[in-house]
Amino acid sequence: MDYNAIEMRIKEEVKKFLQKYDGKVICFIKFGDKAIPGIISSITEVESLVWNRKLKTLLATYLKKIDKNEKVCIIGKGCDSRAILELMKENQVERDNIFIIGVCCEGMLNENNELFDACKRCKTKMPIIYDVLICEREEVESEEESSKELDQDLHVIEEMPPKEKLRYWMEMLGRCIACMACVEVCPMCYCKECVINNKDVGWFKKTSRKDMFFFHIIRAYHLAGRCIDCGVCEEVCPESIKLTLLYRKVNKDIKTLFGYEPGISKEKNPLLSYDIERDKGIEK
Amino acid sequence: MKNSYVVSKDNFFDTLEKFGRKNGINLVKISRKDTIGKSLKRIVFPPVEILFHFKENLGIEVEPPKENEKILVFGARSCEVEALKLVKRIAEDGFMDAYILKRLSNLDVIALECDSVVDSRCSCLIFGFGPEIKDNDVVSVIGTSIKNEKFLLRVNDNGKKLIKELISLGLNIQKAGKEDLELRENIITKVKNDIKRNFGRDHTLDANFLNGKENRVKDITKTLAKACLSCRICTFLCPTCHCFDVEDFFNELESFGYRLRYWDSCMNPEFSKTSFMNFRESVESRLLHRTFHKLKYIPERYNTLGCVGCGNCSRYCPIGIGIPEIVKLIYQT
Numbered sequence: 001m002d003y004n005a006i007e008m009r010i011k012e013e014v015k016k017f018l019q020k021y022d023g024k025v026i027c028f029i030k031f032g033d034k035a036i037p038g039i040i041s042s043i044t045e046v047e048s049l050v051w052n053r054k055l056k057t058l059l060a061t062y063l064k065k066i067d068k069n070e071k072v073c074i075i076g077k078g079c080d081s082r083a084i085l086e087l088m089k090e091n092q093v094e095r096d097n098i099f100i101i102g103v104c105c106e107g108m109l110n111e112n113n114e115l116f117d118a119c120k121r122c123k124t125k126m127p128i129i130y131d132v133l134i135c136e137r138e139e140v141e142s143e144e145e146s147s148k149e150l151d152q153d154l155h156v157i158e159e160m161p162p163k164e165k166l167r168y169w170m171e172m173l174g175r176c177i178a179c180m181a182c183v184e185v186c187p188m189c190y191c192k193e194c195v196i197n198n199k200d201v202g203w204f205k206k207t208s209r210k211d212m213f214f215f216h217i218i219r220a221y222h223l224a225g226r227c228i229d230c231g232v233c234e235e236v237c238p239e240s241i242k243l244t245l246l247y248r249k250v251n252k253d254i255k256t257l258f259g260y261e262p263g264i265s266k267e268k269n270p271l272l273s274y275d276i277e278r279d280k281g282i283e284k
Numbered sequence: 285m286k287n288s289y290v291v292s293k294d295n296f297f298d299t300l301e302k303f304g305r306k307n308g309i310n311l312v313k314i315s316r317k318d319t320i321g322k323s324l325k326r327i328v329f330p331p332v333e334i335l336f337h338f339k340e341n342l343g344i345e346v347e348p349p350k351e352n353e354k355i356l357v358f359g360a361r362s363c364e365v366e367a368l369k370l371v372k373r374i375a376e377d378g379f380m381d382a383y384i385l386k387r388l389s390n391l392d393v394i395a396l397e398c399d400s401v402v403d404s405r406c407s408c409l410i411f412g413f414g415p416e417i418k419d420n421d422v423v424s425v426i427g428t429s430i431k432n433e434k435f436l437l438r439v440n441d442n443g444k445k446l447i448k449e450l451i452s453l454g455l456n457i458q459k460a461g462k463e464d465l466e467l468r469e470n471i472i473t474k475v476k477n478d479i480k481r482n483f484g485r486d487h488t489l490d491a492n493f494l495n496g497k498e499n500r501v502k503d504i505t506k507t508l509a510k511a512c513l514s515c516r517i518c519t520f521l522c523p524t525c526h527c528f529d530v531e532d533f534f535n536e537l538e539s540f541g542y543r544l545r546y547w548d549s550c551m552n553p554e555f556s557k558t559s560f561m562n563f564r565e566s567v568e569s570r571l572l573h574r575t576f577h578k579l580k581y582i583p584e585r586y587n588t589l590g591c592v593g594c595g596n597c598s599r600y601c602p603i604g605i606g607i608p609e610i611v612k613l614i615y616q617t
Contacts, residue, residue, distance in 0.1 A: 029507075031507065031508070031511075031605065031609075031613070032609060032612055032613045032616060033484075033612075034604055034605065034609060036507075036508065036511040036603045036604070036605055037510075037511040037603060038507065038510050038511055039510050056602075057511075057602055057603050057604075061513065111403050111404060111405070111599070112403065177331040177332065177520065177546075177547065178546070179515075179516055179517065179520045179547075179549070180515070180516060180552075181515040181516060181517045181520070181602075184513050184514055184515035184516070185513050185515050185602045197554075202533075205533060206332050206544075206546050232602055235600075235602065236515060236517050236600055236601075236602050238517060238520050238521050238600065
């Protein structure tokens, strides 16, 4: 893909948006010789906008920092659009207030020029929802076969006997040192106060491996049918805990039970909500 | 150092393991690829630590903490050794941190000089530490891996006893020749050149380099604050960060409890929350404080930079910006 051409087109679209509305733009901006996410609000700042193949950060996470009644433009890759779709279902984002410049993505590269693990699994190289689409190719071919190989680690977990499974997760999740990075970087974690941070009530003891295990199981259930598998939590974890493995397993079960895929199913309501019409169908 | 020896790698590892088993010493091998979660700081200052237990039984009884086990670390890199030196100085300064100092006294470190950079984030040379390790009081033996599966070991006074015991367990040592020392010099020069090339600047910062550049840092953190997610990963992986929080747990039914301390982070919004106000509520003020603490306050107090240039903060940061990137920007106009 020609990233310079994409960058030019993004700049044009952003300029159009800023001329039309008095809003904010969530995009990547130049920072020394690197690019960081930034929020710009004037046409003069548009020149610092950057697009290349090393931008793994999820811009959708920055929607947490912006009031939902403000007019916002966001540059969205596939993963961003999945997050926005889920946030829309949960009323965290107003569709009318958000302008999405969708950009096709062929997977982002890390420091050593390798694809990120989450990018290898990605099924939405084309954004799911957008107002303007910037795409070089008409259709990005699906890679069904390679994704089967990537689910190997899931099968290993599934075939473990229950006791061994428990031991595996106790060992893995017990390593957690409660740094909360996975919560802060997650686009779907928008609670004002996380259950683990409430010191007054003291639900969790940070010394206890069991308590940290429970915290992660609670988080996995909170993300059930909501985790969009962007993989950022796993990238930042200082203990290299395989968090996405847990969330993918939960999502896989949800797909077999309810046929719902977070970030991809375009239903109006989130899975874990009350919907008379839909729930009647499940009963039958 | 006068005492330089050459040993073969396999022989050295074998005797180290024998030594550990014989004396009941826990041998921790740090490999360069998994420094994450196995750093030296973490061994002397664990993420969660119970300070003491207490019982309420007609007055309060305090149970002192248990004796620490002896630990022998192999493979600490120059950045970690330098960071440990700083943590030790901070622990000794003013009100002494007995828990850290006790662990340090039970710790033996065999350092290993890098024979290549880990990745482009490595910048110890720029911050004036490494990649060579100078003799100091926290290490016993400094190794360098030279060709033919061999280590060049430089032994200081702390390490003499260790090497003697290893020899009695079957370690074959040879006096290092001139060409072995030259090999080491070549390796170090190569690493230095790599770091300079990756960083894009050829200069070494001195402890007071930030004087007069404070406003530049303020400008940088202003832009950075919009992108920072306050995920705290920079502080949790920093080898010199040493802040902690203390909490008591008390079981009223059984009348016993314990006091524990765990790592805290200045990027945590609640870090500066007092009964009166939260005096660093915005991300910008927290970022500024962290940067100044590493590059200004620690140098003022200890005359050494608070950042050793290991690059962990930028390596694992979700937006890829750490102290080395900020320093690079300070010099860019």
